[in-house]
Amino acid sequence: MRRQPRGDTTLDWDVALAHRPQPQARAEAAARLAECGITAEQVVQVLADGGDDLFAASRSGDPQWADRFGGPLAVALLAAEVGALTAHLTSRAAAVRATAVDALLEEFSAVSVAAALGVSRQKVYDIARAQRMGPFLDHVPWSRP
Incomplete structure (x- = not known):
């Protein structure tokens, strides 16, 4: 089991932020995300579709498009993780x-x-x-079973 009923475990954030190989950078990103109310599962979900859902929502014309993700700050943080993943994949x-x-x-x-x-x-x-340089991800998030 990787989840605890009272919140995300360190393992969950390590999995969600595996594209950030430096432990300090991963911990700082996890802290920012958690402080905004974002869970590791939400990050995994956004990375799994490469940010498609975020992009579609931002282009929807709905004035409250960011609300379902936790608001504009949450969207900015989630989009930053998509960018961090793509930068990692570019380096790889x-x-x-x-x-x-x-x-x-x-x-x-x-x-x-x-x-x-x-x-x-x-x-x-x-x-x-x-x-x-590395280390690099062995698999992109969307290819994992």
């Missing part, structure tokens, strides 16, 4: 690309790799040297 994709380009350079010239990727030769070297 860049790390994968860097690893692949580095492997390509072991077999092919930078000119050949550049032509195949549609970038300049210098960009190939920039990509290959990119930081491959």
Whole structure:
């Protein structure tokens, strides 16, 4: 069991905010969200649809569109988590690309790799040297069973 009847456990926030790999950043985000009345489950739900529901509500024309999410502050915090997740996924994709380009350079010239990727030769070297920091999520939130 991961839930306690009196509130979210640390594990719940760790799961909901797994895209924030630094424990301090995750704890600070969890505190901001909880202070606004947002639960870990709400964060998981918003991330599961990539913010689609937030976006649709914001474009609905309903003057109270933010109320069902907890108000404008809650929406801003939830949208920030969608942004943090997408930034994390962008970094993860860049790390994968860097690893692949580095492997390509072991077999092919930078000119050949550049032509195949549609970038300049210098960009190939920039990509290959990119930081491959982590840790990264193994799975996006919407692919988990």
